[in-house]
Structure formats: structure tokens, C-alpha cells
Amino acid sequence: MKDLVQARKKEMSYHEQFYRDTALFEPGTWLSKPVEVVLDMLSRLDLNNEVRVLDLGCGVGRNSIPIAQKIQKTGGSVVSMDLLPIAIDKLRTYAEKYKVNESIHTKVADAEFYPITPGHFDYIIACSCLEHVSGIAAFRSVIQRMINGTRNEGIHCILMSTEVMEYQIETGEETEGEIELNLKTEEAVSTLRELYTDWEILIQRAVPQTIHEKKYEKEIEFRSTWLTFAARNARKRF
Numbered sequence: 001m002k003d004l005v006q007a008r009k010k011e012m013s014y015h016e017q018f019y020r021d022t023a024l025f026e027p028g029t030w031l032s033k034p035v036e037v038v039l040d041m042l043s044r045l046d047l048n049n050e051v052r053v054l055d056l057g058c059g060v061g062r063n064s065i066p067i068a069q070k071i072q073k074t075g076g077s078v079v080s081m082d083l084l085p086i087a088i089d090k091l092r093t094y095a096e097k098y099k100v101n102e103s104i105h106t107k108v109a110d111a112e113f114y115p116i117t118p119g120h121f122d123y124i125i126a127c128s129c130l131e132h133v134s135g136i137a138a139f140r141s142v143i144q145r146m147i148n149g150t151r152n153e154g155i156h157c158i159l160m161s162t163e164v165m166e167y168q169i170e171t172g173e174e175t176e177g178e179i180e181l182n183l184k185t186e187e188a189v190s191t192l193r194e195l196y197t198d199w200e201i202l203i204q205r206a207v208p209q210t211i212h213e214k215k216y217e218k219e220i221e222f223r224s225t226w227l228t229f230a231a232r233n234a235r236k237r238f
């Protein structure tokens with residue numbers, strides 16, 4: 001429990017500071033552009049219809065805003081939710097700046113407990129969000145809610161870090177990363193395959209990722225696996 005509280009505190013303070021210091025689409029930062037695969041998966045939907053999108057852990061709108069720009073003219077909308085009030089405040093300001101204010105509905109909430117209206121959404125994104133729930137049971141239950149909340153032919157796009165390790169460059173010491181849910185890649189993949197058993201799997205990809213950072217004045221590397229999983233609800237419902 002202490003580890004969970006500690007990891008959550010660290011996660012929140014990192015993002016609060018980062019969103020304060022970094023503008024949406026600022027070059028040279030991870031906010032510089034939307035995630036390509038998130039927009040690719042959107043383009044698989046029929047954008048001539050009114051498309052309903054849910055962005056879990058939306059941050060300041062790196063994906064929500066470009067999506068809203070693409071779907072608003074046909075009446076589509078995005079529900080963007082995040083744990084941090086500052087993320088949602090900034091997103092509201094950016095939504096106004098990029099003229100998508102009316103197509104984005106926001107909510108400050110924890111994805112772990114966020115209710116999703118059954119059969120409502122065409123596209124649900126969780127980009128760096130599901131590794132921040134309290135455990136594997138919570139992970140399963142959020143995904144189950146996402147599945148229940150999706151219309152026929154709807155798509156999910158999940159991106160997350162697994163097997164997060166912290167490597168001290170000076171000493172060569174490697175310790176487990178401080179993150180709420182540090183799943184083994186294999187466990188994450190097998191859980192996803194099980195939960196999405198009657199969906200069409202569109203992407204399943206796991207690639208190593210290294211991020212160089214300074215922590216307490218020491219050079220460190222965050223080493224993890226970057227998992228991309230996308231699936232389409234191909235079930236026929238009567």
C-alpha cells in the first residue's frame with residue numbers, strides 16, 4: 001500500500017510540474033504531437049457518422065484535441081478524463097484555442113472508478129493510463145468496463161509501459177521502477193488476449209523503451225517495454 005501511495009504521489013507531481021512547464025504541441029517534448037497509432041486507429045472508423053470517443057488519462061489533450069478536430073464537423077465528440085485537475089484546466093484552455101471547445105467534455109476522475117455508459121462509445125483510448133491503476137484486478141475491471149461501454153465495430157487503443165526498471169548509470173544498479181502497476185509484458189498481453197477474446201485484434205506490439213533522466217542529481221535510465229494493443233469489437237449483438 002505504501003508503494004502504491006508513493007508511486008501515485010510521484011506520478012502526480014511529475015505530471016503537474018510537466019503540464020505547468022510545457023505547452024501542448026511544444027517541439028522537443030512528448031507533448032509535441034499526437035500519438036500516430038491513436039490517429040491511425042481513429043481513421044478505421046467511419047468518420048462520416050457521429051463518432052463518440054473516450055480518452056482515459058487524457059492529459060492536456062495531445063490526442064483528444066486532434067481527434068475532436070477530425071470528428072466535430074459530423075457531430076462527433078470526445079469525453080476526456082484525467083486524474084489531475086491541472087490537466088483538465090489546461091485541456092479546456094487548449095480546446096478553446098484550437099476551436100474544439102464544444103466537442104470536448106471533460107471530467108476529473110480516477111480511471112479505476114470511472115463509470116462508462118454501456119454500449120456508448122465508438123473509440124476508447126488509454127494512452128499511458130492503465131499502468132496507473134492499483135493492481136491487476138483494477139486493470140481487468142477498467143478494461144471490462146471499456147468493453148461494455150463500446151458499440152459494435154468500436155475500437156480500443158491501449159498503450160502502456162510494462163516491466164519498468166530504473167537503471168543507475170554510475171553504479172550499474174537496476175531496481176524496479178516506481179509505478180502503480182508494473183506488469184510483466186507477458187501477463188499484460190495474456191490478460192488483454194483473454195479479455196478481448198471475441199474481438200478482432202488489430203495491433204499487438206511490444207518494443208523496448210529507454211528514457212534518460214536525472215533523478216536526485218544522478219543520471220538514470222528508465223527501461224521498460226512499450227506495449228501497443230488495439231482491437232475492434234467485431235461481435236454481432238442482437
Ligand SMILES: C[S@@+](CC[C@H](N)C(=O)[O-])C[C@H]1O[C@@H](n2cnc3c(N)ncnc32)[C@H](O)[C@@H]1O
Nearest residue numbers: 015057058059062082083084110111127128132
Ligand atoms: C504520460 S501522461 C499521458 C497523457 C495523455 N494520454 C497523452 O498521451 O498525452 C499520463 C496521464 O495519465 C493520468 N493518470 C494517471 N493515473 C490516472 C488514473 N488512475 N486515472 C486517470 N488518469 C490518470 C496522468 O494524470 C497523466 O495526465
